[in-house]
Amino acid sequence: MFPKPLASLQPNTYEYESLPMVKATGFREYDARWLFEKEINLMGMQALGMGIGTLMHERDIRPEIVVGHDFRSYSSTIKNAVMNGLMAAGIKVHDIGLALSPMAYFAQFALDVPAVAMITASHNDNGWTGVKMGIDRPLTFGPDEMGRLKEIVLNAEFNLKGGGSYTFVEGFPDLYIKDLTNRAKLKRPIKIVAACGNGTAGAFAPKVLEMIGAEVIPLDAELDHTFPNYNPNPEDMKMLHALRDKVLETGAEVGLGFDGDGDRCGVVDNEGEEIFADKVGVMLARDISALHPNSQFVVDVKSTGLFNTDPVLLANGAKTDYYKTGHSYIKRRVTELNAIVGFEKSGHYFFNAPIGRGYDDGLVSALAILDMLDRNPDKTMADLRRDLPQTFGSPTMSPHCEDEVKYEVVDRVVAKFKDMQAKGETVGGQKIVDLITVNGVRVVTEDGTWGLVRASSNKPELVVVIESPVAKDRLHEMFKAVDGVLRQNPEVGEYNQTL
Template sequence: MTETHRFHPVVLREYDIRGVVGRDLGPADGYGIGRAFGSALVETGGRVVCVGQDGRLSTAALEAAVVAGLVACGLEVRRIGLGPTPMLNYAVRRHQAAGGVMVTGSHNPADHNGFKLIDGDAYLTGDAIRGLAARAADGRLVRGEGRVVLYPMAVDYIECLAGAWDGGRAPSVAWDPGNGAVAAVLPLLLQRLPGRHVVINGTVDGTFPGHPPDPAEPRNLRQLQDLVLTEGTELGVAFDGDGDRIGVVDDQGRVVCADQLLAILAESLLKARPGAAVVADVKASQVLFDEVRRLGGRAIMGRSGRSPIQRKMAESQALLGGEMSGHIFWADGYYGFDDGLYAALRLIRVVSRLAGETLAGRVDRLPHRLNTPEMRLPCADERKFVVVDEVRARLTADGAAFDGTDGVRVGTPDGWWLLRASHTEAALSARCEALSPDGLKELRHQLGTHLRLSGVAVPWG
């Protein structure tokens, strides 16, 4: 008997399989993923796979389906229970499993859901995901008699996280897990920490009644900003729906950008590990790279996106890495995967050791730059890479200095501007940073000129 399954093409994405449940994704896809991914694991000698789940309303059905698919391949499937994606990463390493499947819609709206696949200790990305889909469509599947084991990992995982606390001064922290999967384990963690902790949106609720579970979107941090100010805490931390990203607010209620956060974390890392490498993506502020160098570290620029950062960290044996949307990776005392809660603990540790200074004070001590947020400019998938190539060709012809790690990051006396093609959307991604308002205006003008030359609509003057 052959089994085949065809996925709706829109669900096969760069970093996961994801879609709107009931429209382009359902339990049949879960089973199909289980069969295809399970077959691939078995073929390379895998015997054990872990499955985690977030708290979305559609997750239980998808999880049951993917478990059934994996079992049908002959694997032992360890169901680790409700928790953030990093808890699955942790489980895969603790169980030395061949892989893992996280059923999660990440930071997306409540009617979305999806699957993140871990093979060994790396996430499956674009080509590998499409390869699985092809395998499912062809019916190249392995059949065997597997079994399901309930193996809740929350207590173990929290135990490991709590080990990152080293008994410093008792902190006061505002927490916003955004009704996402972090809420399932946060009470356990807070039981283990000293200090005063105030939590909002602290129950798992797949309808996300507080706000959309994406801390990279500034408006989703407003409740946390208010909370920090009304409760007078030393900082506030928020997480995305599946807890692999973090958002931070300082004691003055200001959002701390991921590159600022990384610079502050790097300082404490480099004190303990002089000369360590720190990786950040091309969207990060020059301040971060300059700070890492000033502190004696190796500053490495990598392509944007979670998987490229992780690969770059492995290549360069970096101990810390980060991505502008809030993925923070620690390979110092931790496993090197992105974990919002772990990053929060390391940050709290830093804040609790600041001598006579608050987090806001520490942020203000970073060199000051003016920058735009990441700007997303709609551009058809078939055009976006072409546009970047055209810009690169013009820059090369002009003899301009630029970094080509991911798109083009163009250095000028005023600062820099970036243009790259998004890996996840039909869009171009851009950012500018300068020392002065006039400089920023000039950079936006240069970027705009290039975009117009390639026929892309520019939303600014």
């Protein structure tokens, strides 16, 4: 019998090498993230593999799974531990090796395998590890599956049938690249900078973009798991600034930045302006709805209000549904509504048929952006940006808040804003006209300025986003007001970045 995991163990001890350690907070809303060796050890990762296999048996899923890993110094070792657990639970493992998360999702279709377990910490800093999982392609786990997996693992409720097996899928990256590039080439060689942050995308993105006819200038595309320049995260202003500088230096038409596991794409225009992903989403929605009138879109609650007010989208008959933030949530909502695309402010884009298969792939997003430029040869990326109604938005800002208390803090913040609305109090000098509480709270004032507070789904942080359609001053006033409410909670720490 495999022992029940413990919440903590002292490293460099007999117990640490002999018992599984799994911190409960690593089971998040729709995937799993831990600080490796501090919150989970290799036996803990093996227990996780056993848990995934057990859950597959419970849900009557054919016992086969695709497994891949991102480019971190420890990801391959962690993958081996997870695979040991899966095989102990009687699962046939298809190992695609070093991969992007969307490569693993694609493998479910290409290899006709029902389940996936991608070993990645995504955009989290080095030291983190995690798994993105799914048993119903193209969907990944939501709270129901994650909750049950947590119970199985922490209570050691394993179904260890044995009889699992292992297959290494040789040459799988070639299949993925062929699938992306089996299409018409660009009409002209659009000059781009492709920033990879020394992460996994460096092995694939420049090659794919060159193959569809782009003139590619690689930036930090050499694989280096120390991430020597910046963390590969296209929401991080440090990465966007490096991309901006290279675009201006080279005269590129656009800069594209990919995160650590390649499922997101950030954008800098030809004038060096960083365009937040929700605004890029509006630009893409305009382009797509012109080709496919009356399109249904899904966006997360962090995203700009332009999806509901943009005159071009309204003229094209576009419909937009605002939903919970999180790749698993938006992916499911896109499937439920048969939306053509789902957009997240973080840069996760979920292209459905006829563009994609419903999962998030930063390279599919990059190709859609280049196709948009190709269809508008008389306009630059900056022109397309300026065509949008002007709004003033913040980056995604994340004050520290421990996993154990962050949801309680958000509940307090929601209650505070509800109380303020009931009493007729103002926020940033403006009356509250709406509180959207589908995911944290989005406080909307009478001039259309809004502020969002929610708990991060994958790190010990809160998430704060502000937007104003009026003026930059209103953006700052709203941030000051929202932050003032947050500061009433002593558990809230420093921001990773602010206005």
